[in-house]
Every structure is written in structure tokens, then in C-alpha cells.
Amino acid sequence: MKNIENVSRRGFLKGVASAGAFVLAVRYVPPVFAGEPVPVGQTEADRAPLHPNVFVGIETDGTVHIVAHRSEMGTAIRTTLPLVLADEMDADWDRVKIDQAIGDKRYGDQNTDGSHSIRSFFDTMRECGASARWMLVQAAAQQWNVPASECSTEPHAVVHAKSGRKLGYGELATAAAKLDVPKKDQLTFKKPAEWRYIGKGKTSYDLEKLCTGKAIYGMDAKMEGMIYASIEHPPVYGGIVRSYDEQDALKVWGVRQTLLVDPFKPPAAFQPLGGVAVLADNSWSAFQGRKKLKITWDNGANAGYDSAEYKKALLETARKPAKVVRSVGDANAALAAASGPSLVEAEYYVPLLAHAPMEPMVALAEFKDGKATIWAPTQNPQAVQAIVSSELGIPKESVICNVTLLGGGFGRKSKPDYVAEAAVLSKKVGRPVKVVWTREDDVKFDYYNAVAGMYFRATVDAKGKPTAWLQRSVFPPITSIFDVNAVYGDPPHLAQGWTDMPYDLPNISIENGPAKAHVRIGWLRSVANIYHGFGVQCFTDELAQRAHRDPCEYLLDLIGPGRTIDFKNVEYPNYGASLETYPWETGRLRHVTELVAEKSGWANKKSVKGHGFGIAAHRSFLTYVATVVEVEVNDQGEIRIPRVDFAVDAGLVANPEITRAQFEGAAVFGTSIVRTGEITAKNGVIQQSNFHDYPVARINEAPQQTNVYIVESFAPPAGVGEPGVPPFVAAFCNAIYAATGKRVRSLPLSSSGLFG
Amino acid sequence: MIKVSVNGIEQTFDGDPSMPLLWYLRDILGLTGTKFGCGMALCGACTVHKDGTAIRSCITPMSAAAGSKIRTIEDVGANGLHPVQSAWMEVNVPQCGYCQSGQIMQAIALLKSKPHPTDQDIEEGMAGNICRCGTYQRIRAAIKLAAEKSA
Numbered sequence: 001m002k003n004i005e006n007v008s009r010r011g012f013l014k015g016v017a018s019a020g021a022f023v024l025a026v027r028y029v030p031p032v033f034a035g036e037p038v039p040v041g042q043t044e045a046d047r048a049p050l051h052p053n054v055f056v057g058i059e060t061d062g063t064v065h066i067v068a069h070r071s072e073m074g075t076a077i078r079t080t081l082p083l084v085l086a087d088e089m090d091a092d093w094d095r096v097k098i099d100q101a102i103g104d105k106r107y108g109d110q111n112t113d114g115s116h117s118i119r120s121f122f123d124t125m126r127e128c129g130a131s132a133r134w135m136l137v138q139a140a141a142q143q144w145n146v147p148a149s150e151c152s153t154e155p156h157a158v159v160h161a162k163s164g165r166k167l168g169y170g171e172l173a174t175a176a177a178k179l180d181v182p183k184k185d186q187l188t189f190k191k192p193a194e195w196r197y198i199g200k201g202k203t204s205y206d207l208e209k210l211c212t213g214k215a216i217y218g219m220d221a222k223m224e225g226m227i228y229a230s231i232e233h234p235p236v237y238g239g240i241v242r243s244y245d246e247q248d249a250l251k252v253w254g255v256r257q258t259l260l261v262d263p264f265k266p267p268a269a270f271q272p273l274g275g276v277a278v279l280a281d282n283s284w285s286a287f288q289g290r291k292k293l294k295i296t297w298d299n300g301a302n303a304g305y306d307s308a309e310y311k312k313a314l315l316e317t318a319r320k321p322a323k324v325v326r327s328v329g330d331a332n333a334a335l336a337a338a339s340g341p342s343l344v345e346a347e348y349y350v351p352l353l354a355h356a357p358m359e360p361m362v363a364l365a366e367f368k369d370g371k372a373t374i375w376a377p378t379q380n381p382q383a384v385q386a387i388v389s390s391e392l393g394i395p396k397e398s399v400i401c402n403v404t405l406l407g408g409g410f411g412r413k414s415k416p417d418y419v420a421e422a423a424v425l426s427k428k429v430g431r432p433v434k435v436v437w438t439r440e441d442d443v444k445f446d447y448y449n450a451v452a453g454m455y456f457r458a459t460v461d462a463k464g465k466p467t468a469w470l471q472r473s474v475f476p477p478i479t480s481i482f483d484v485n486a487v488y489g490d491p492p493h494l495a496q497g498w499t500d501m502p503y504d505l506p507n508i509s510i511e512n513g514p515a516k517a518h519v520r521i522g523w524l525r526s527v528a529n530i531y532h533g534f535g536v537q538c539f540t541d542e543l544a545q546r547a548h549r550d551p552c553e554y555l556l557d558l559i560g561p562g563r564t565i566d567f568k569n570v571e572y573p574n575y576g577a578s579l580e581t582y583p584w585e586t587g588r589l590r591h592v593t594e595l596v597a598e599k600s601g602w603a604n605k606k607s608v609k610g611h612g613f614g615i616a617a618h619r620s621f622l623t624y625v626a627t628v629v630e631v632e633v634n635d636q637g638e639i640r641i642p643r644v645d646f647a648v649d650a651g652l653v654a655n656p657e658i659t660r661a662q663f664e665g666a667a668v669f670g671t672s673i674v675r676t677g678e679i680t681a682k683n684g685v686i687q688q689s690n691f692h693d694y695p696v697a698r699i700n701e702a703p704q705q706t707n708v709y710i711v712e713s714f715a716p717p718a719g720v721g722e723p724g725v726p727p728f729v730a731a732f733c734n735a736i737y738a739a740t741g742k743r744v745r746s747l748p749l750s751s752s753g754l755f756g
Numbered sequence: 757m758i759k760v761s762v763n764g765i766e767q768t769f770d771g772d773p774s775m776p777l778l779w780y781l782r783d784i785l786g787l788t789g790t791k792f793g794c795g796m797a798l799c800g801a802c803t804v805h806k807d808g809t810a811i812r813s814c815i816t817p818m819s820a821a822a823g824s825k826i827r828t829i830e831d832v833g834a835n836g837l838h839p840v841q842s843a844w845m846e847v848n849v850p851q852c853g854y855c856q857s858g859q860i861m862q863a864i865a866l867l868k869s870k871p872h873p874t875d876q877d878i879e880e881g882m883a884g885n886i887c888r889c890g891t892y893q894r895i896r897a898a899i900k901l902a903a904e905k906s907a
Contacts, residue, residue, distance in 0.1 A: 074889045207845055210853030211849070215853050222786070284779035284783070357852070358854040358887070408852045410888075664894070690796055692798055698886060699882045699896070
């Protein structure tokens with residue numbers, strides 16, 4: 001594997017040695033003093049005799065408790081962050097127990113979203129581990145009456161090599177607990193060569209439970225005396241219940257009562273949608289009772305929403321001049337002057353997409369004595385605290401949010417409307433309530449990934465290379481759930497593969513037009529990068545094919561020489577990271593493109609009818625990814641994906657095996673988007689409901705072999721959960737073109753009319 | 757009164773006989789290893805064995821389960837890991853894991869009828885089980901590994 005340290009390390013080794021080089025916020029956490037009363041929900045780590053900080057506790061028997069404050073939805077973050085801490089304290093992983101944190105601001109940010117858990121907490125975990133190790137070493141040195149500098153550690157013990165003495169961490173816990181927690185400048189850190197776990201990784205802490213049915217998800221949470229609830233939501237976003245008749249519902253076996261759930265007050269944010277709840281002795285009876293409700297709805301302002309009409313309007317808007325978000329040279333002047341065959345234009349479209357995690361929304365809540373206790377599969381327990389607090393009129397601190405395992409999340413479970421529903425109902429009935437969504441509820445009442453229309457226009461020179469490039473996107477923004485008047489893309493989402501279109505061209509205009517939302521819009525794995533990456537990388541392939549040039553060579557030509565993109569006078573939030581620590585380096589995008597070409601054998605693989613190869617490259621969540629997809633298309637238009645190759649530069653990778661799995665999964669997620677991912681609406685009502693009309697990729701449709709090549713790097717760590725999806729989507733469509741000559745400009749394939 | 761054997765224990769049920777087996781297992785017996793994913797036999801998360809055959813418990817009414825022997829994931833690993841579970845761990849299949857009980861129950865049934873499945877056998881046998889995390893490549897590898905080991 002090639003090493004590209006020369007372009008990527010950027011002073012990071014200094015950072016590794018001193019830590020804190022890429023800390024985004026000060027998160028050095030306070031000690032929890034012995035003798036303090038232990039409130040409900042406190043962790044084993046807090047209760048252990050030695051607990052230098054909120055993330056770790058050491059028992060006298062040597063058991064090390066490490067707190068996972070991020071949510072586990074399949075990325076193994078509940079394993080990998082504690083693993084970083086364990087490495088730095090030199091703990092033996094086999095003696096580590098993981099505690100799942102409740103929602104609590106003392107842990108810092110807990111929103112497990114945006115592929116930033118490692119990036120934001122790598123240093124914190126190392127500091128917490130180093131702090132524990134420092135105290136254990138000091139305690140041993142005092143006991144032996146030798147200088148601490150003569151002591152070192154091996155897994156789970158402090159050793160004094162000179163005298164051959166050794167004490168286990170458990171034996172030292174009580175003495176170490178009497179010492180002051182060190183200040184940050186007293187800490188020393190392992191050198192990368194000394195890491196035992198970081199960069200090598202471990203499988204999931206929960207692996208056996210996941211394979212034996214013992215893992216507890218939100219769907220499996222129980223509480224004494226709980227009742228089940230299922231809610232009939234307004235079929236149109238913003239609709240309300242005018243009246244309803246519960247008589248027949250109450251006759252259903254197991255049904256206890258019905259309750260009105262108040263509609264939200266705009267903006268919707270994370271409030272319950274409202275509707276009628278049926279409460280029953282079990283989930284199924286609640287579902288059955290719902291079918292017997294007779295409800296008269298007032299469908300409200302979105303009753304006219306028709307997604308087919310909306311698509312037309314969106315693409316029309318995309319053809320009109322719009323807000324310029326970044327500009328180089330004067331693209332519009334160059335384009336105005338061009339005509340004839342040197343002028344190329346194209347429209348691209350991606351519909352609304354639903355998350356459809358395998359576990360539908362579900363939450364258990366008990367409101368009692370002014371306090372709410374929650375068990376929920378949530379990506380964001382602090383957002384649960386906030387919404388439950390405002391819905392129930394109690395302080396945030398009175399909301400104890402326990403986080404279960406998540407049966408998938410993909411961004412949906414960052415939005416706790418379903419948790420608020422359980423809390424509101426529990427307060428009304430005075431007992432624990434478990435709200436269970438059906439798959440139909442999940443598909444129909446999602447926070448959908450935005451529908452997007454894009455327009456591209458370029459003039460090309462004799463070699464087919466653009467002299468001017470215009471790209472204009474139109475999509476209802478996520479901010480519309482917080483501000484009903486929001487119609488333009490907000491800078492953080494425009495920054496997802498749009499503002500930062502990386503090509504080295506003399507004239508570029510990057511624009512964004514307005515679009516009003518008629519459903520809840522929310523982030524889905526890779527978010528705006530899905531449509532932006534698709535549009536930019538497929539239009540690039542169009543230009544390459546038009547010029548009869550090799551798509552890989554052409555892509556590299558457009559990326560240009562390695563350079564750092566200048567965002568002076570441009571609003572480019574860079575995923576919340578500083579451009580100094582995480583600059584946009586086109587050399588790294590080049591490198592992964594070259595690497596994936598090499599590993600996939602691109603140069604020797606010529607596309608023929610029915611068998612094609614496609615390539616794409618995209619940076620998202622600070623990670624550079626290039627993808628080659630191989631497809632076979634038979635005479636019936638059936639598509640198979642024999643092979644996918646990913647080259648990934650995510651900076652320092654803490655857990656490579658888990659990272660590979662994330663990219664394998666991204667290829668499958670992208671397959672679903674391209675093949676069948678589409679949510680539509682008529683009269684404001686979502687037309688899909690379950691996996692028959694919102695299909696996701698199955699084993700026979702998914703890529704058969706996905707290879708992942710991780711660039712060895714000591715650059716600051718970036719994200720790995722999301723960045724695989726965007727380049728896969730584009731490379732897949734480019735491969736389809738290579739095999740069939742059919743250009744996919746409107747997703748999904750199932751609605752494109754291109755294949756039967 | 758419906759009688760059914762679940763994981764070797766005789767049970768009786770006197771509720772609505774149209775209640776799907778899934779919800780009886782989960783909400784009444786408390787066997788939550790079997791998962792709810794769709795309620796329409798579209799995703800396979802609810803797969804259990806009825807008299808040795810893989811079925812979708814979400815569309816199997818209690819009336820149809822009457823008199824049968826039901827086996828769930830809880831029983832599969834009760835006396836040490838099943839070879840399929842060991843293979844699942846060795847290949848590191850699960851991501852979120854929610855669908856994996858159903859995948860494993862389906863794979864066990866597949867291997868019973870086809871001890872040495874081809875790629876096509878695996879695709880046909882497993883196409884009813886959705887994994888939204890996209891662990892299919894590892895599911896395929898784990899099934900092959902389990903087949904090899906029991907050869």
C-alpha cells in the first residue's frame with residue numbers, strides 16, 4: 001500500500017505526541033470526587049474506587065469500567081472510543097467493561113451523527129486514559145519509594161524494571177484514588193509505535209450478544225407495569241385531528257384506552273406529530289386497535305403536495321439564476337458566450353429518501369414524581385432531554401435518558417419525536433408507556449433526506465476539458481424543520497460536496513436556489529453529499545465520455561495538481577472542523593483515485609456492452625474516498641454488481657476492520673439508493689409504506705465483493721460511517737453507462753424508465 | 757386455548773388466536789431475541805423455526821402455531837454457540853445486529869437443507885432477510901465457513 005504521509009501528516013505527529021492538536025472544544029472533564037452521593041443513572045465507572053474522570057473507573061479487583069457516551073448503531077463506536085482510552089491507560093482490553101452513558105452534558109456532545117465521534121473524542125479518550133495511567137504510576141512509585149520516571153506500564157500493571165517489581169492496576173486503585181487528578185500538562189502520551197489497540201482495532205464489545213439474540217435494543221426495553229402504545233399520525237404533514245370515534249377500537253382484544261396526542265406547534269423540530277394513540281396490553285393489540293379508529297382529519301397546508309409536480313418545479317428553478325455560494329473567475333460570462341457543441345448541459349435529480357433502519361422507532365418512558373425515565377434507541381440522548389423537558393415542562397436534569405443499542409439509525413434516531421411521544425403519553429396515563437412504530441409509520445413519517453434537483457452547464461475546450469463550469473442545486477433544506485420560512489440550503493449542508501466542488505478550473509459558479517419543504521426534512525447517512533456527489537461525479541463522467549477520454553484520467557485532470565483549496569471569502573464550515581487542522585487537500589483526493597484505479601486494475605478493465613466499470617471520487621466528513629464499481633447488465637436489464645473497490649483516506653484509522661465493514665455497508669446502502677430509493681407523495685400523503693414499495697437492497701442485489709483499501713496515515717482522524725455512500729452512488733451509475741450507454745440522471749433506476 | 761411448545765417448554769395461550777406468533781414471543785413470553793422489522797414477512801427479522809422449518813413469525817397467527825414446536829434464537833445458543841453463530845462471530849458479521857437473529861435462524865435452516873450451499877443457494881435462501889447495514893458479504897462468507905466447518 002502506498003503511503004502518502006508527505007501530503008497528509010501536516011504536523012500531526014507533533015499532535016500525537018502532545019495530544020490536543022485537533023481538539024475542537026475544551027472537553028477536559030472534571031473528576032468526580034469520592035463520597036459524593038451517586039444519582040440515578042450514574043455509571044459503574046463513577047462508583048469505582050479510582051475514577052479520575054467521568055469516562056473511566058478502576059476497581060480493586062482490576063476491573064476497568066469505561067464509559068461509552070456515543071450511541072451504538074452498528075459502527076462499533078461503543079467499542080472503538082473506549083479502546084482508545086484503554087490503550088492510553090495501558091489497560092488489558094479483556095478486563096474492560098463498558099458502561100453506556102445516559103444523556104448528560106458532562107460528557108460533552110453525545111449526538112452520534114456526522115461521522116465525527118472519533119475525530120471529536122480521540123484526544124479526550126487519550127487524555128482520560130493517560131490521566132488514569134499517571135495516577136497509577138504515581139501510586140506505585142510512592143509505594144516503592146522510587147521516582148515515577150523509573151516506572152513504566154505493561155498491560156494492566158505498573159513495573160519498576162530496575163528492581164523487577166510489579167503491581168497490578170487493581171492493587172494500586174485505592175492508593176491512586178488518594179492522589180490529585182493530574183493537570184493536562186503533567187500528562188505524557190504513548191507514541192504511536194507503542195499503541196496496542198489504536199490502529200489495530202478490536203471487534204465489537206457486544207459481538208457475542210449480537211449473535212445470540214441477547215443484545216437489548218429499544219424494542220426490547222421493559223419496565224414494570226408498562227403499557228404499549230401505537231399512534232395514528234396525521235396522514236399529511238401538519239394535519240390535525242378534527243374528531244375521532246374510539247368505540248370499535250376499544251372492542252379489540254387487549255386494547256385499554258385511546259388518547260389524543262396534541263399536534264406540534266410549528267416549526268416541527270422534534271415535537272410529536274400528534275394524532276390518536278391506542279394503548280394496549282401488547283404491541284399487536286395496539287396496532288389492531290388503530291385500524292378500528294374512525295378519525296376525521298384536517299389535512300392542513302400540505303394537502304396539495306404532489307411529488308411529481310414538485311419535481312418539475314424543482315428542475316425549473318434549477319434552470320434559473322440563483323444565489324452564488326462560491327465563484328471562481330467568471331463562469332456566467334464564459335457560458336453566455338458559448339454555443340454549439342462546446343456547450344454541455346444536464347439535469348440531475350434525487351428524490352426524497354427514507355432511512356428505514358431495521359428497528360422501527362420505539363421508546364419507553366415513565367413519568368413519575370416530576371421526573372421522566374427514558375429507555376430509547378437514540379443517537380442523541382441530550383436532544384431527548386431537551387424535547388422531553390419542553391414537552392413535559394420539567395427541567396432537563398429531570399429527564400434520565402438511558403440509551404439502548406440501536407437497530408440501525410442512519411440519522412433518523414438523532415431526531416427524538418418518537419421518544420417525546422412516549423413521555424407525553426406516560427404523563428397522561430401515569431404509568432410507563434412504550435410507543436412502538438410500525439414499519440408503515442417509519443416509512444410514512446420520516447424526516448426524509450431532501451429531494452434535490454441539480455442543473456449543470458459547462459463549456460469545454462478541444463480536449464473536452466471545461467473552461468467554465470456552472471452547477472446549481474435546489475433542495476428543501478433541513479433547516480426548514482426549525483424555521484418554516486427556510487428555503488435555501490444552509491452553509492453546512494451546501495458544504496457537503498457542493499461549495500467545495502474541487503476541480504481546478506478557471507471559471508466556476510456554484511449556486512443554490514430556493515425550495516419549500518412539504519414534509520419533514522432531515523439528515524440521512526451522507527446527507528447532502530448523496531445528491532451533490534451523484535450530480536458532480538456523474539456529470540464529470542458525461543464530459544469524459546463525450547470527449548472519448550478515460551474517465552479516471554479525465555477525473556484526475558479536473559482535480560488538477562495537489563493543492564489546498566482556498567475558501568477565503570467563502571462560507572465553508574468544513575463539517576465543523578477547522579481548515580487549519582483539516583484542510584481540503586486535492587492531493588489526497590488524487591491519491592485515493594490513483595490508488596483505487598491501481599487496486600481495481602482499472603487500466604486493464606475495458607467496458608463492453610453488458611459489462612461496465614465506473615469511477616468516482618468524493619470528499620465528505622473530512623475523508624477522501626474513490627470508488628470503482630463493476631456492473632453486469634443482461635438483456636432483460638437486470639443489473640448485478642460483481643465487485644466494488646474503495647480507496648479511503650480517513651487520516652488515522654483507529655479500528656481498520658470496523659472501518660472496512662462501514663464501507664462494505666455503504667456500498668449496500670448506496671445500492672438501495674440507486675436501485676429503488678424513492679419516496680413520493682400525492683395530496684400530501686406519502687405513497688410508500690413498507691419494504692414492498694420502499695425496497696432496500698437484498699443479498700442477491702447487493703455488491704458481491706467489496707474491497708476496501710485504507711491509506712495508512714497519521715493525519716488527524718476523520719469519519720468513516722458516511723463517506724462511502726456518495727462516491728459509490730456515482731460510480732455505480734457511471735458503470736451502468738459504461739455497460740449500457742444509458743445515462744442515469746434521475747434516481748432511482750426503478751423509476752428512471754431506462755431498464756424496463 | 758392454544759398449546760404450543762417454545763424452546764422445549766409447553767405453553768398455553770388463551771388470547772386472540774389471530775395474534776401473530778412474533779408478538780406472543782416478544783410481548784407475552786418476553787423472548788425478545790426475535791425481532792419486529794416489517795410485520796409483512798418482507799424482511800425476515802422475525803424468523804424462527806416451526807417444527808424445524810424457518811418461518812416468519814410476524815405473519816404466523818397463534819392458531820397456525822398451535823400444536824407445533826417453536827424454536828427461537830434464545831434456544832439456539834443455549835448450550836454453547838451453534839456453529840453458525842461461531843462462524844458469524846469469526847467473520848465479524850453484525851453491525852447493528854438487529855436483523856441477525858433472523859439471519860442466523862434462516863442460515864441454520866438453509867444449511868440443514870443444503871449443507872454445502874453454492875453462492876446461488878445462499879442468495880436464494882437468504883434473499884428474504886434484509887440487512888439495512890449491508891452485512892451481506894460477511895453473511896455469505898459466514899455461511900460458507902459454517903458449511904466448511906461442519907463438513
